[in-house]
Amino acid sequence: xxxxxxxxxxxxxxxxxxxxxxxxxxxxxxxxxxxxxxxxxxxxxxxxxxxxxxxxxxxxxxxxxxxxxxxxxxxxxxxxxxxxxxxxxxxxxxxxxxxxxxxxxxxxxxxxxxxxxxxxxxxxxxxxxxxxxxxxxxxxxxxxxxxxxxxxxxxxxxxxx
Numbered sequence: 233x234x235x236x237x238x239x240x241x242x243x244x245x246x247x248x249x250x251x252x253x254x255x256x257x258x259x260x261x262x263x264x265x266x267x268x269x270x271x272x273x274x275x276x277x278x279x280x281x282x283x284x285x286x287x288x289x290x291x292x293x294x295x296x297x298x299x300x301x302x303x304x305x306x307x308x309x310x311x312x313x314x315x316x317x318x319x320x321x322x323x324x325x326x327x328x329x330x331x332x333x334x335x336x337x338x339x340x341x342x343x344x345x346x347x348x349x350x351x352x353x354x355x356x357x358x359x360x361x362x363x364x365x366x367x368x369x370x371x372x373x374x375x376x377x378x379x380x381x382x383x384x385x386x387x388x389x390x391x392x393x
Contacts (some may be wrong), residue, residue: 234256235279237326239337239340239363239364239368240330240337240339240340240364241337241338241340241362241363241364241370242254242340242363242364242370243269243340243373244274244339244340245339245380248376248379249297249391250372250373250376250379251372251373251376252370252371252372253370253371253372254363254368254369254370254371255272255273255274255360255363255368255369255371256367256368256369257272257315257367257368257369258271258367258374259271259300259334259367261288264281264299265279265281265299265300266269266299266300266367268299268369269341269360270297271377272360272369274360274369274371274379275297275360276299276300276317277298277300277352277356278311278356278358278359278360279298279299279300279360279369280296280297280298280299280318280349280350280353280356280359280360280361281296281297281298281361281362282294282295282296282337282338282361282362283295283296283297283319284304284319284320284325284328284329284334284336284345284386285308285312285317285318285319285320285357286317286318286320287309287312287315287316288314288316288317289312289314289381291312291314291345291346292313292315292320292328292343292345293308293314293345293346293347293348294338294341294345294346294347294348294360294381294383295347295348295388296338296347296348296349296350296353296377296383297350297388297389297392298344298350298352298389301350301370301389301390302344302389302390303318303319303390304388304389304390304391305317305318305319305375305391307388307389308348308388311348311384311386312346312348318389321339328341328342329341329342330342331362331364331365332365332366334362334366334369335362335363335367336362337361337362337363337364337370338362338377338381338383339361339370339377339380339381340364341366344381344382347381347382347383347384347385348383348384348385348386349374349377349378349384349385349386350385350386350387350388351385351386351387352372353374353377353385354375354385356374357372357373358372358373358374359371359372359373359374359377361377
């Protein structure tokens with residue numbers, strides 16, 4: 233029997249004694265969050281993607297937003313205390329976070345960057361985020377995710393006007 237390989241995200245949760253469920257699915261390459269939710273059966277409104285941005289100050293920030301939504305960069309900059317933030321280029325994800333595109337978890341990055349979770353996560357007992365590699369999703373309590381990543385909840389998505 234093969235031993236389950238833990239990701240940095242899982243090791244971090246284990247270290248902090250935080251309960252989580254791991255869901256694995258067949259996937260060889262990047263697929264977006266909506267397709268991931270479809271494969272895992274996770275409710276779309278409880279599924280979140282991890283985006284990394286860089287502020288004018290050159291500081292990196294992590295934004296955890298619902299998979300069907302887009303981050304509102306002006307609002308994200310405001311909550312981060314920056315003049316502006318821009319999403320990092322895809323090719324830089326691994327260098328900055330230690331994760332690959334489609335497997336980027338808000339947990340266990342190379343460094344603990346200031347993290348903001350969209351406040352809709354507070355409406356749920358459990359949310360789904362990347363488990364730290366393509367084909368792995370973690371389901372956990374959003375308050376515990378915020379605690380271990382030292383995140384703040386904030387309204388950081390684009391709203392239809």
